[in-house]
Amino acid sequence: xxxxxxxxxxxxxxxxxxxxxxxxxxxxxxxxxxxxxxxxxxxxxxxxxxxxxxxxxxxxxxxxxxxxxxxxxxxxxxxxxxxxxxxxxxxxxxxxxxxxxxxxxxxxxxxxxxxxxxxxxxxxxxxxxxxxxxxxxxxxxxxxxxxxxxxxxxxxxxxxxxxxxxxxxxxxxxxxxxxxxxxxxxxxxxxxxxxxxxx
Ligand code: ADP
Ligand code: MG
Numbered sequence: 001x002x003x004x005x006x007x008x009x010x011x012x013x014x015x016x017x018x019x020x021x022x023x024x025x026x027x028x029x030x031x032x033x034x035x036x037x038x039x040x041x042x043x044x045x046x047x048x049x050x051x052x053x054x055x056x057x058x059x060x061x062x063x064x065x066x067x068x069x070x071x072x073x074x075x076x077x078x079x080x081x082x083x084x085x086x087x088x089x090x091x092x093x094x095x096x097x098x099x100x101x102x103x104x105x106x107x108x109x110x111x112x113x114x115x116x117x118x119x120x121x122x123x124x125x126x127x128x129x130x131x132x133x134x135x136x137x138x139x140x141x142x143x144x145x146x147x148x149x150x151x152x153x154x155x156x157x158x159x160x161x162x163x164x165x166x167x168x169x170x171x172x173x174x175x176x177x178x179x180x181x182x183x184x185x186x187x188x189x190x191x192x193x194x195x196x197x198x199x
Contacts (some may be wrong), residue, residue: 002100002102004048004061005064011054011195012046012049015049016047018191019042019188023042024039026038029187033181033184034184042076045191046100060095061099062097063109065091069084071148086113087114091112091116107141107142110141114121114127114138118131128178129169132161133155133189134189135159136153136157137150138150147193150196151194154189154193158183158186161186163184164183
């Protein structure tokens with residue numbers, strides 16, 4: 001399928017709605033192994049994203065991704081702001097001047113986005129972070145899976161964080177006490193993929 005600006009806008013509106021409706025749940029996950037603000041951070045960040053997108057009406061996927069990335073970096077205080085911000089900034093660099101992204105180009109954008117998160121945060125799969133949901137989903141897309149399969153992979157990756165010790169972020173200070181909890185960032189990353197899949 002083709003991803004024009006209008007479709008990517010719907011993706012961001014869905015994300016804003018999901019983070020708003022899962023605000024308390026994401027905060028609770030973060031309260032267990034962090035500082036309890038992940039839902040508030042993302043709800044605030046994506047509300048601002050929606051506002052900015054509506055105010056500026058970007059004309060290309062590249063400019064949309066850039067605006068999303070810059071907005072997240074400037075409005076989300078927590079670690080997740082710069083990380084998700086880099087995801088969208090790096091995705092935007094791949095999108096070029098095209099007005100519609102085909103499946104292969106969108107996949108390359110998402111791959112570049114994930115590489116941006118990993119360059120900044122240095123997390124590998126298995127470190128109990130958002131990477132654990134994003135990496136299997138994006139790998140599936142590289143293998144030409146459909147978006148709903150990728151979203152399922154993200155959910156599986158999210159659930160697979162439960163038994164892990166965290167090696168990055170605040171949860172890493174907890175050592176074995178992080179075991180038994182879903183990583184909040186893996187949970188939000190899974191919601192982000194769900195929104196892309198309902199297109
Ligand atoms: P903070 O930890 O600053 O309060 P958030 O609560 O918004 O920020 O985000 C926490 C989430 O960010 C974690 O659940 C984890 O998924 C993700 N995260 C933290 N550090 C890293 C990192 N170095 N690499 C990738 N993801 C990370
Ligand atoms: Mg937090």
